[in-house]
Amino acid sequence: MVSNAVVETIFETKPTPVRGVIFDMDGLLLDSETLAMDALVSAGKDLGYDMPSVFCRRMIGLPADDCRRLVQGDYGAAFPLERFFALQEIHLRNFVDTGRLALKAGVVPLLDLLDRLGLPRAIATSSSRYRTDHHLKLVGLDHRFDATVTRDDVSRGKPSPEPYLTAARKIGVAPEFCLALEDSHNGARAAHAAGIPVIVVPDLLEATDEIRGKALAVVDDLDIVRAYIEKAAGMYGAE
Known part of the structure; x- marks a missing residue:
């Protein structure tokens, strides 16, 4: 059960429309x-x-x-x-x-919501193109993203903002209207440097005070992210 209080707290701190979503892959989409x-x-x-x-x-x-x-x-x-x-x-x-290799909990319902809302989505990952394509195909996610940006597609990886800026450009959404989803510290730093609001869902690394300061929120799971996006769509309208 998603806590409405958590979702309300996110909106109280930094309300923002969501017109596109950029996902990290390892530790966020995949339990890898x-x-x-x-x-x-x-x-x-x-x-x-x-x-x-x-x-x-x-x-x-x-x-x-x-x-x-x-x-x-x-x-x-x-x-x-x-x-x-x-x-x-x-x-x-x-x-x-x-x-x-398995999906993290909440991935499919979140992607289903983005389909229903018509929101574009991309992946920005530090993994190679080969590993990214191979892993996404194995778990059945290879056709569920509009773009994938790997370490082979950029000159500088995370914590540089380049992966996130490239992903935002590929889905045609301004950075400030994207939502980044991350589990790692360098991923959160990269999204923040790109000017993209980021929600952190920790996997193996606990969020530090620095990361909490850069994040829109640090939450336990993707179900809370889904509730946040649903509320954002209701407040601002999906575009």
Whole structure:
């Protein structure tokens, strides 16, 4: 049951029309961050390195180049970086292809609402084009978005605003009239830098005071997001 009080509080703080929605993918649409962390740990073990999950979580929401810098900074120049990430990709693909990838709760009802309201939607993700297309097809979401922006489509990934600005442009909605949905800190920073109101639905990372300050709201699940968009459509009219 969605708390009406939560939805009302969001409107009291920063009421805004919603004419388009931009989604993060991993940890927001897909329950994939745990799989990615398990794949990193497994890749480290393959190479004889102890890579604790607490370290791996520091990579959530980072572009690939930043992940590489983070690993090399902690494990040194001799660390077999390319082999490590290649192995991580193999482990992740195996996890996904053996049925471990699932949708987050509330995704389908939220997309159904956007269909009913006629609101355009896009994905802005730090994942590669190959991984994005593969994962969306596996969970049956490959035809439910008007555009997808991956790390291969931009020169700078999150926390740069470029992914979100590109996604807004692709769906033809001004940033201030979009709503961003994120789970990661860098994703929230990217949306905020793009001038897009963002609701954060935390997955593996708890929202910090900084992220709460940048977000329209931090909520428990996508059902609250759906209630917010329904109310926004009622207040402003879907366009």
